[in-house]
Amino acid sequence: MKKVKYLFLSVLFVSAGMFAQEQDQEKPERKPGHTNNNKFKQLYDEFSTPNMFRTASGAPGPAYYQQQADYKMDINLDDKNAKISGFETITYTNNSPDQLKYLWVQLDQNMRAKDSQTPLIQGSGVAPAQQLGSFTSSYMSDGFDGGFKIEAVTDTNGKALPHMINRTMMRVELPKPIKTGEKFSFSIKWWYNINDYVNMGGRSGYEYFPKDGNRNYIIAQFYPRMAVYNDVEGWQNSQFWGRDEFALPFGNFEVNITVPADHILDATGQLTNRKDVFSSEMMKRYEKAKKSYDKPVMIVTQKEAEKAEKGFSNDTKTWKFYAENVRDFGFASSRKYIWDMMAVKIGDKDVMAVSMYPKEGNPLWEEWSTYAVASTLKSYSRMTFDYPYHKAISVHAKQQGMEYPMICFNYGRPDENGKYSDRIKYGMISVIIHEVGHNFFPMIVNSDERQWTWMDEGLNTFVQYVAEQDFGKWYPAALSEGDETYPSRRGPAAKIVPYMGGDQDYIAPIMTKGLNTYQFGNNAYGKPGTALNILRETVMGPELFDYAFREYAQRWMFKHPTPEDFFRTMEDASAFDLDWFWRGWFYTTDYVDIGVKEVKKYYVSSEPNEEVKEMVKKRGMKMSDLPPLVYMVEEGSDEFKESMKKGTLLEKSPTLKEYVMDNFTAEERKNLKEPNYFYNVTFEKPGGLVMPIIVEYTYADGTSKTEKYPAQIWRLNDKEVSKAVASDKEIVKITVDPNLETADVDTSNNSWPKEAQQSKFDEFKNGVKN
Numbered sequence: 229m230k231k232v233k234y235l236f237l238s239v240l241f242v243s244a245g246m247f248a249q250e251q252d253q254e255k256p257e258r259k260p261g262h263t264n265n266n267k268f269k270q271l272y273d274e275f276s277t278p279n280m281f282r283t284a285s286g287a288p289g290p291a292y293y294q295q296q297a298d299y300k301m302d303i304n305l306d307d308k309n310a311k312i313s314g315f316e317t318i319t320y321t322n323n324s325p326d327q328l329k330y331l332w333v334q335l336d337q338n339m340r341a342k343d344s345q346t347p348l349i350q351g352s353g354v355a356p357a358q359q360l361g362s363f364t365s366s367y368m369s370d371g372f373d374g375g376f377k378i379e380a381v382t383d384t385n386g387k388a389l390p391h392m393i394n395r396t397m398m399r400v401e402l403p404k405p406i407k408t409g410e411k412f413s414f415s416i417k418w419w420y421n422i423n424d425y426v427n428m429g430g431r432s433g434y435e436y437f438p439k440d441g442n443r444n445y446i447i448a449q450f451y452p453r454m455a456v457y458n459d460v461e462g463w464q465n466s467q468f469w470g471r472d473e474f475a476l477p478f479g480n481f482e483v484n485i486t487v488p489a490d491h492i493l494d495a496t497g498q499l500t501n502r503k504d505v506f507s508s509e510m511m512k513r514y515e516k517a518k519k520s521y522d523k524p525v526m527i528v529t530q531k532e533a534e535k536a537e538k539g540f541s542n543d544t545k546t547w548k549f550y551a552e553n554v555r556d557f558g559f560a561s562s563r564k565y566i567w568d569m570m571a572v573k574i575g576d577k578d579v580m581a582v583s584m585y586p587k588e589g590n591p592l593w594e595e596w597s598t599y600a601v602a603s604t605l606k607s608y609s610r611m612t613f614d615y616p617y618h619k620a621i622s623v624h625a626k627q628q629g630m631e632y633p634m635i636c637f638n639y640g641r642p643d644e645n646g647k648y649s650d651r652i653k654y655g656m657i658s659v660i661i662h663e664v665g666h667n668f669f670p671m672i673v674n675s676d677e678r679q680w681t682w683m684d685e686g687l688n689t690f691v692q693y694v695a696e697q698d699f700g701k702w703y704p705a706a707l708s709e710g711d712e713t714y715p716s717r718r719g720p721a722a723k724i725v726p727y728m729g730g731d732q733d734y735i736a737p738i739m740t741k742g743l744n745t746y747q748f749g750n751n752a753y754g755k756p757g758t759a760l761n762i763l764r765e766t767v768m769g770p771e772l773f774d775y776a777f778r779e780y781a782q783r784w785m786f787k788h789p790t791p792e793d794f795f796r797t798m799e800d801a802s803a804f805d806l807d808w809f810w811r812g813w814f815y816t817t818d819y820v821d822i823g824v825k826e827v828k829k830y831y832v833s834s835e836p837n838e839e840v841k842e843m844v845k846k847r848g849m850k851m852s853d854l855p856p857l858v859y860m861v862e863e864g865s866d867e868f869k870e871s872m873k874k875g876t877l878l879e880k881s882p883t884l885k886e887y888v889m890d891n892f893t894a895e896e897r898k899n900l901k902e903p904n905y906f907y908n909v910t911f912e913k914p915g916g917l918v919m920p921i922i923v924e925y926t927y928a929d930g931t932s933k934t935e936k937y938p939a940q941i942w943r944l945n946d947k948e949v950s951k952a953v954a955s956d957k958e959i960v961k962i963t964v965d966p967n968l969e970t971a972d973v974d975t976s977n978n979s980w981p982k983e984a985q986q987s988k989f990d991e992f993k994n995g996v997k998n
């Protein structure tokens with residue numbers, strides 16, 4: 229008997245506070261084989277075990293290593309035949325604790341070889357419409373032969389090295405295994421036919437301009453590149469199918485590129501023979517550009533570029549570059565280029581923001597490209613680390629959006645009359661911000677793109693949003709009439725709702741290899757970018773988030789992070805347990821749907837309510853067994869009506885008043901609050917994701933207050949939770965997620981009282997009535 233009474237009282241007072249209810253569970257539901265899928269379970273099973281290479285804090289460990297690949301290359305661009313050839317010497321340094329018997333080299337151009345497997349894995353059947361070039365190459369010819377022709381693989385003495393090509397990967401046998409700390413140098417002689425990327429697709433290639441007979445070459449993945457060897461994957465020799473991007477080690481590049489003498493060219497790295505390739509006029513303009521911080525200086529004007537288009541020189545010029553600590557090398561070359569530059573202060577250093585574009589890009593490109601580059605470098609440097617390279621180039625390239633160290637290729641072209649829509653303008657600015665931003669992720673924070681698309685695209689899309697908002701603030705003249713801020717396409721929570729609330733059969737978790745995901749853009753860019761924005765704005769707050777995000781970027785700049793390194797660092801630097809967030813947003817396809825299910829109003833009373841009387845009776849107790857209590861009476865009951873009439877809190881409950889008089893001094897009593905309204909607010913969660921509940925309470929006097937209940941509110945009940953809310957003013961409206969910041973997929977349950985939302989059926993019915 230005593231025990232029962234004790235239990236009863238503890239339920240009443242301790243476990244659920246004033247609104248405790250008896251839970252009669254005579255027959256608990258038992259599910260055979262039910263597994264623990266608690267959403268707050270720590271991520272131990274999913275994570276790799278921390279070790280000497282990568283610590284539990286998310287930082288590189290004491291045994292962390294990375295391989296180095298240095299390149300010396302002589303490249304020749306044959307404009308007449310649209311061919312490129314090269315001779316390269318790679319010096320590979322084995323910093324791993326392992327002996328290596330062979331090396332893996334990536335031959336990405338083999339994706340376009342005649343025997344490529346890429347077309348064979350497309351399972352979508354006949355397309356309703358196809359581009360002309362792609363149609364002729366699919367059905368009317370043997371197809372374009374764009375694969376690498378590997379002419380020789382030799383050691384430094386010219387002796388052939390045994391090698392084997394498996395599609396886009398080449399294994400090079402070493403004369404003897406290389407041990408820790410040893411270097412091995414070898415050379416590859418190669419050439420390939422450059423693809424017309426506008427008609428055949430691809431991340432690089434050329435665009436042909438039939439009006440003047442010129443090509444715009446944007447050249448990348450053009451040389452056999454070392455694969456990554458590390459503690460996580462061993463050799464990352466997963467084939468290039470065309471979708472998942474690249475995994476590359478850092479190194480130093482010495483590259484000489486020979487092109488027609490009338491071409492303008494820029495590339496990754498320092499131009500080391502500027503005096504040989506610049507006219508004296510260009511040199512003068514360049515010196516001026518280095519001191520121009522507020523507007524770009526033309527190095528090659530449109531008039532000069534239009535003149536050069538007609539030249540077709542038979543002479544050649546060699547442009548020489550040296551790049552230190554980069555993971556890749558790209559360049560762009562054409563007679564058609566207009567070229568402008570300006571300086572931008574990053575920390576205590578000057579960086580050159582550069583744009584290169586044919587006249588077809590104007591007037592849009594001369595107006596905004598270089599400003600977008602400069603603005604991006606500032607925003608990203610603030611969010612991560614000071615941009616460490618000496619320049620960033622934006623090259624105009626139809627239909628492209630592709631990034632390499634210091635150089636990127638971007639779309640955005642006005643029509644033939646130089647007219648452009650807002651969509652084209654914002655599209656151009658956004659793609660420039662995005663691709664220049666990739667210098668940070670993955671060019672410097674060098675994640676494995678082949679395996680984890682979201683690690684560069686998702687993080688980059690998140691910072692892109694921040695940078696776009698900065699750009700709108702810093703260059704309001706770039707905004708169209710009626711836009712007060714930059715109209716970002718991705719970032720704000722509401723924009724990911726159609727995807728996350730869509731058909732679950734066509735959604736994969738973010739932690740899926742890019743090649744195997746549906747809706748690539750939403751999966752690898754939109755959702756992780758938005759998740760991080762929500763994490764920053766709504767879950768952690770910018771101060772905690774930004775510190776941790778910067779810590780991640782700085783820990784892993786010029787290194788190779790994994791997803792766990794990111795997840796762990798964000799927690800390590802913020803004291804914020806985010807396992808539930810990573811689990812829900814990155815490992816599942818759950819969505820957010822939180823609503824307010826029911827609101828009950830109470831007053832206090834000294835008179836026992838029916839509920840308590842019944843519980844006492846059920847347990848065979850008497851009311852006199854109970855200590856003095858404050859009773860809550862629900863709206864609608866007789867007791868409620870009685871209580872309503874009685875004025876203040878203490879007037880309603882003499883028992884409480886007596887307690888207050890006995891236990892508080894007159895001074896203390898002055899500071900006591902006296903709420904008069906009590907609510908039991910029940911929140912429901914039809915969605916799978918756990919998220920903080922953001923609630924706006926609106927009072928009868930028109931004022932309102934916003935409360936944020938942390939996500940952990942869902943830890944013991946995933947379906948619904950109730951909050952006791954006390955107030956001295958009457959609540960007239962309750963809104964969940966009033967500013968649409970959680971990506972809630974169904975807002976029809978977000979307010980109380982239910983907002984009048986006419987259903988299609990009601991509309992129909994009312995229509996008939998009228």
Ligand SMILES: [Zn+2]
Pocket residue numbers: 662666684685688
């Ligand atoms: Zn990207």
